[in-house]
Amino acid sequence: LFPPFRASYLGAGAVIGTNAVIHMVIAQGVALGFLGFLGLADLYALRYGGNAVAEWERLLKRLLTFGTVVTTVAGAVTGAGIWFTIGALSPRATASMLRIFFWPWFAEWLVFVVEVVAILLLYGAWDWLFRWRWLRIALAFAYAGYSVLSAILITGIIGFMLTSGKWPGDERLVTAFFNPSFLPQLLSRLALAGVAGSIIALGIVALPGPDAQVRRAIARPFGAALLICIAVLIPALAWYLLVVPDFYTTRKVFAVLTQHSAQRPSVFYLGNLVAGLIAVALAVAALARRTRAVAWLSIPALLAVVGFIAEFERIREFIRGPYLMPGHMYASEVLMAERFLFEKQGMLPDDYWYQRLHPNADLNQAGAQLFNNNCAICHTAEGINDIRKRVAGRTQDGLEVLLDRTHELVSFMPPFSGDSLERRVTARFLYRLGQRRVDMQSHSRVVVAKGAPP
Ligand code: HEC
Numbered sequence: 001l002f003p004p005f006r007a008s009y010l011g012a013g014a015v016i017g018t019n020a021v022i023h024m025v026i027a028q029g030v031a032l033g034f035l036g037f038l039g040l041a042d043l044y045a046l047r048y049g050g051n052a053v054a055e056w057e058r059l060l061k062r063l064l065t066f067g068t069v070v071t072t073v074a075g076a077v078t079g080a081g082i083w084f085t086i087g088a089l090s091p092r093a094t095a096s097m098l099r100i101f102f103w104p105w106f107a108e109w110l111v112f113v114v115e116v117v118a119i120l121l122l123y124g125a126w127d128w129l130f131r132w133r134w135l136r137i138a139l140a141f142a143y144a145g146y147s148v149l150s151a152i153l154i155t156g157i158i159g160f161m162l163t164s165g166k167w168p169g170d171e172r173l174v175t176a177f178f179n180p181s182f183l184p185q186l187l188s189r190l191a192l193a194g195v196a197g198s199i200i201a202l203g204i205v206a207l208p209g210p211d212a213q214v215r216r217a218i219a220r221p222f223g224a225a226l227l228i229c230i231a232v233l234i235p236a237l238a239w240y241l242l243v244v245p246d247f248y249t250t251r252k253v254f255a256v257l258t259q260h261s262a263q264r265p266s267v268f269y270l271g272n273l274v275a276g277l278i279a280v281a282l283a284v285a286a287l288a289r290r291t292r293a294v295a296w297l298s299i300p301a302l303l304a305v306v307g308f309i310a311e312f313e314r315i316r317e318f319i320r321g322p323y324l325m326p327g328h329m330y331a332s333e334v335l336m337a338e339r340f341l342f343e344k345q346g347m348l349p350d351d352y353w354y355q356r357l358h359p360n361a362d363l364n365q366a367g368a369q370l371f372n373n374n375c376a377i378c379h380t381a382e383g384i385n386d387i388r389k390r391v392a393g394r395t396q397d398g399l400e401v402l403l404d405r406t407h408e409l410v411s412f413m414p415p416f417s418g419d420s421l422e423r424r425v426t427a428r429f430l431y432r433l434g435q436r437r438v439d440m441q442s443h444s445r446v447v448v449a450k451g452a453p454p
Contacts, residue, residue, distance in 0.1 A: 010384055011380040013384075032147045035068075104177060118142060156176075161325050180244075219291060226283040331378065363429070374426070395431070396428055438450065
């Protein structure tokens with residue numbers, strides 16, 4: 001096990017998820033979708049010559065500048081942020097994923113470098129490449145091709161974390177990568193990227209400026225692109241939901257609305273329907289070249305697509321509980337194969353960092369460590385999904401029984417890993433935590449229990 005680290009108040013899920021969703025909006029919406037259309041826009045502009053050339057160049061440059069700045073700055077920062085957050089808060093899962101998918105990750109890194117070079121080259125040499133227009137268009141298409149390759153590589157890995165398929169049987173990389181949800185999820189992501197990319201493009205095209213003629217002209221192809229991508233997205237999502245086991249997909253409403261309002265699933269379906277209708281309305285306005293309507297609709301459409309990307313990722317992350325990787329690793333980062341060993345021999349004796357850092361640990365510290373190893377990836381002790389609220393009103397004995405049945409109590413909680421003595425120590429700690437007789441703090445690498453002596 002790795003030295004434990006907790007994200008106070010927010011918890012691991014919210015920290016990793018918030019950064020990841022921002023990254024997906026940028027990577028999928030801007031880098032893949034929006035910039036993916038650049039070559040097509042340049043191709044479209046070829047139809048217009050004469051006086052309009054300068055105006056087209058100005059508009060295309062505006063699109064390119066926005067895309068380049070956002071991807072190379074915010075995209076790269078949040079991308080590195082994914083590695084920081086998962087490395088600190090979910091180190092075993094990260095290590096496991098890097099081992100199973102070593103070569104796809106390595107390839108993805110190379111592809112990413114090529115993408116960045118291509119976009120910087122385009123940006124730096126855009127005006128100069130005007131003389132070799134076809135070369136410029138080819139470079140933009142090559143960039144789009146590499147972005148799709150990136151999406152393919154990453155979706156294979158992310159898909160595995162939801163549907164590991166036959167991999168736990170044969171443990172072959174090919175089986176893991178081409179898992180059951182790989183293709184439908186890839187198609188959904190590409191279509192969603194196109195939806196987001198064309199909405200962002202329409203938002204920029206609608207911004208006031210001197211080049212009103214060309215902005216009107218280009219609204220139509222972006223409107224068509226938006227409509228086509230919506231038409232692909234809907235069946236792709238249906239296919240994706242069909243491939244993922246029912247055991248997971250039935251929780252999609254809960255994942256978005258949380259327990260409070262999951263009783264009213266109509267809110268979920270209605271929200272998605274309204275978002276879809278706004279996007280369709282924007283596409284229709286763009287096809288009709290109504291720039292004023294496009295300007296007004298692009299703002300709610302942008303909010304809708306950002307919300308949809310967040311929902312897409314949230315559902316994927318949430319519904320797969322109690323697993324981080326089905327058939328391989330629990331959400332608590334305990335390998336399924338290890339669990340029975342922990343049940344027999346206990347978890348703490350082999351916990352390297354615990355043994356090194358707390359040679360004279362008391363029962364509080366042991367309980368804090370067991371809570372941390374089993375529950376802290378989803379529960380905090382002061383903020384989101386607060387464990388103190390969850391255990392309130394329960395007795396210590398009741399908690400001990402509960403710890404034997406966490407997976408039966410709430411279907412997305414993993415079973416407790418540890419022997420019966422450790423279960424008792426954890427129940428004692430949770431009880432005292434609920435009573436506020438003991439507290440927990442994260443000090444860089446160590447979780448320290450504070451409070452009344454045992
Ligand atoms: C995979 C994430 C995850 C892990 C790991 C996890 N929980 Fe939970 N737990 C949840 C969620 C989600 C809920 C339900 C929240 C809700 O209903 O809104 C929950 C609810 C609970 C509840 C209240 C259940 C009820 O019906 O009253 C208790 C008690 C609880 N957890 C204890 C624990 C303990 C103890 C551990 C560690 C041994 C643990 N959980 C590990 C996600 C998790």
